[in-house]
Amino acid sequence: MLLKGKVFKFGDNIDTDAIIPARxxxxxxxxxxxxxxxxxADPSFASNVNKGDFIAAGVNFGCGSSREHAPxxxxxSGVPLVIAKSFARIFYRNSFNIGLLILEADTDSIDSGDILxxxxxxxxxxxxxxxxxxxxxxxxxxxxxxxxxxxxMEHARKRVKEGFKK
Amino acid sequence: xxxxxxxxxxxxxxxxxxxxxxPGDIVNARVDIALGNDITAPxxxxxFDTIGxxxxxxxxxxxxVPDHFVPNKDIASAKQAKMLRExxxxxxxxxxxxxxxxxxxxxLLPEQGIVLPGDLVIGADSHTCTYGALGAxxxxxxSTDLAYAMAFGEIWLKIPYSIKVIFDGEPNKxxxxxxxxxxxxxxxxxxGANYMALEFSGSTVKYLTMADRLxxxxxxxxxxxxxxxxxxxxxxEEYVSxxxxxxxxxxxxxxxxEYIKTLKYDTTKINPQVAFPHLPENSVDxxxxxxxxxxxxxxxxxxxxxxxxxxxRIAASVLKGKKIAKYTxxxxxxxxxxxxxMAEKEGLIDIFMNAGGVVSTPTCGPCLGGYMGILADGxxxxxxxxxxxxxxxxxxxxxxxxxxxxxxxxxxxTGKISSPDEVA
Numbered sequence: 010m011l012l013k014g015k016v017f018k019f020g021d022n023i024d025t026d027a028i029i030p031a032r033x034x035x036x037x038x039x040x041x042x043x044x045x046x047x048x049x050a051d052p053s054f055a056s057n058v059n060k061g062d063f064i065a066a067g068v069n070f071g072c073g074s075s076r077e078h079a080p081x082x083x084x085x086s087g088v089p090l091v092i093a094k095s096f097a098r099i100f101y102r103n104s105f106n107i108g109l110l111i112l113e114a115d116t117d118s119i120d121s122g123d124i125l126x127x128x129x130x131x132x133x134x135x136x137x138x139x140x141x142x143x144x145x146x147x148x149x150x151x152x153x154x155x156x157x158x159x160x161x162m163e164h165a166r167k168r169v170k171e172g173f174k175k
Numbered sequence: 176x177x178x179x180x181x182x183x184x185x186x187x188x189x190x191x192x193x194x195x196x197x198p199g200d201i202v203n204a205r206v207d208i209a210l211g212n213d214i215t216a217p218x219x220x221x222x223f224d225t226i227g228x229x230x231x232x233x234x235x236x237x238x239x240v241p242d243h244f245v246p247n248k249d250i251a252s253a254k255q256a257k258m259l260r261e262x263x264x265x266x267x268x269x270x271x272x273x274x275x276x277x278x279x280x281x282x283l284l285p286e287q288g289i290v291l292p293g294d295l296v297i298g299a300d301s302h303t304c305t306y307g308a309l310g311a312x313x314x315x316x317x318s319t320d321l322a323y324a325m326a327f328g329e330i331w332l333k334i335p336y337s338i339k340v341i342f343d344g345e346p347n348k349x350x351x352x353x354x355x356x357x358x359x360x361x362x363x364x365x366x367g368a369n370y371m372a373l374e375f376s377g378s379t380v381k382y383l384t385m386a387d388r389l390x391x392x393x394x395x396x397x398x399x400x401x402x403x404x405x406x407x408x409x410x411x412e413e414y415v416s417x418x419x420x421x422x423x424x425x426x427x428x429x430x431x432x433e434y435i436k437t438l439k440y441d442t443t444k445i446n447p448q449v450a451f452p453h454l455p456e457n458s459v460d461x462x463x464x465x466x467x468x469x470x471x472x473x474x475x476x477x478x479x480x481x482x483x484x485x486x487x488r489i490a491a492s493v494l495k496g497k498k499i500a501k502y503t504x505x506x507x508x509x510x511x512x513x514x515x516x517m518a519e520k521e522g523l524i525d526i527f528m529n530a531g532g533v534v535s536t537p538t539c540g541p542c543l544g545g546y547m548g549i550l551a552d553g554x555x556x557x558x559x560x561x562x563x564x565x566x567x568x569x570x571x572x573x574x575x576x577x578x579x580x581x582x583x584x585x586x587x588x589t590g591k592i593s594s595p596d597e598v599a
Binding site for chain 1: 201218222229230232243248319323331366369399401454543544545564567
């Protein structure tokens with residue numbers, strides 16, 4: 010997939026409480042979660058982000074709670090891709106399960122406002138603003154298949170259609 | 176004969192149709208218990224309804240535990256709890272708990288013998304790793320994973336590399352499981368075990384109660400770990416045998432099993448720990464914390480980390496006959512109804528209330544800042560919970576310091592972060 014967008018850059022250890030605070034978890038509607046996305050890391054994010062923009066961050070993005078509300082809120086914000094130096098594991102699997110694209114790469118050279126062109130299949134990240142190209146770690150085969158199958162629920166529905174019986 | 180395996184690898188292997196497994200393999204594994212709560216299960220239920228199956232895979236292998244915002248804090252959370260109740264009714268889910276019988280999931284499931292040694296447990300809650308204390312492979316996943324597991328009884332898992340953590344020696348006075356795990360996270364960092372399994376061993380283990388072990392495994396996720404496991408021993412057996420209502424299997428690591436890393440610590444050199452805002456890895460010796468004269472507004476004793484009867488007993492031993500400091504709040508939350516009743520019978524509730532504390536019904540409550548005991552701007556809390564992220568317990572400018580229940584109790588008395596020795 011080819012993507013182009015503007016970056017919102019965050020630091021290390023952005024936890025799921027920062028991505029979507031627990032005070033909003035009495036609701037799981039993506040549209041309501043979107044309104045508070047990244048609120049405790051950048052209160053202006055929800056009003057400034059545009060469809061197609063990217064999130065970039067340092068290490069351990071999405072640490073803490075298992076709340077799937079976190080990748081859901083990001084996806085509902087129109088952000089198709091998160092690039093970080095590393096991801097916490099539950100956030101990592103949740104993102105693949107719901108079809109939010111994530112790439113692991115050295116994000117030190119990426120700043121807020123940079124325009125990136127990303128070839129997610131090749132893992133190539135071109136920073137148009139800075140004229141630098143960085144390479145993301147390849148996505149494991151199983152995860153790539155999960156994404157191309159449309160996420161875990163699509164896979165589940167297919168399994169039922171193909172005759173799964175309890 | 177298969178290659179030498181760790182306890183984690185053995186348990187996962189036993190839940191597949193494979194001959195052997197190695198770290199990095201992605202496998203489809205059968206699930207013994209799939210868990211959801213009132214925050215994560217609603218999304219799973221919505222997803223489950225789109226899959227097209229006419230039933231859950233096994234009504235006796237699903238646990239729905241409304242513990243986060245229950246008793247319902249508002250209309251929205253009441254609707255979420257209602258979704259769990261209706262799903263439980265529709266599919267006759269065996270382990271659904273209504274207010275009055277519900278406790279904090281990770282205290283409740285081991286207590287009721289629902290999770291057992293050798294089990295493969297997944298839960299849509301990051302602290303599902305708690306059951307590693309029983310010798311189970313147990314890990315936190317998302318709501319979509321829970322939906323899939325409720326339909327098919329399976330989960331995709333990457334076989335984790337294991338880190339062996341050896342604690343040797345007898346713990347010092349006031350040192351509990353909480354201090355060992357805070358100390359470890361301080362050493363390896365919040366990402367130190369990302370994607371990996373922590374395996375706890377060493378001569379210290381025999382001094383650790385099940386409550387201590389449950390606390391240690393509970394916070395494995397705070398080092399990023401997938402799981403945190405103990406090999407079952409006599410202490411596990413004593414705890415489990417009177418609770419189990421089905422058979423279970425005890426697994427142990429092969430002596431020549433491979434670890435990506437082995438870490439060794441001298442427990443006798445570890446003192447009670449306090450983790451400073453805003454990461455659990457910011458842990459220091461309580462004496463160093465006390466020297467900073469940090470005034471607190473609130474002390475919280477409870478949660479899936481430290482809301483067990485052993486935690487309440489030690490807090491009560493510090494608070495007995497004393498009053499908490501003026502303008503300081505103390506909140507005590509027994510983690511399950513059984514713990515609450517035991518605390519009542521043992522006179523602990525009297526001690527907490529006579530000291531000026533409030534005692535709440537079992538709930539996650541203030542731990543995640545969603546409900547009760549929320550902090551105002553600039554306020555500071557010392558808490559026996561598991562996370563001290565920015566804004567975790569309330570306003571974004573508030574601060575949470577993590578510690579064991581004895582330190583939380585002592586700090587409530589002095590109104591500032593204190594060692595239990597200061598008030599003994």
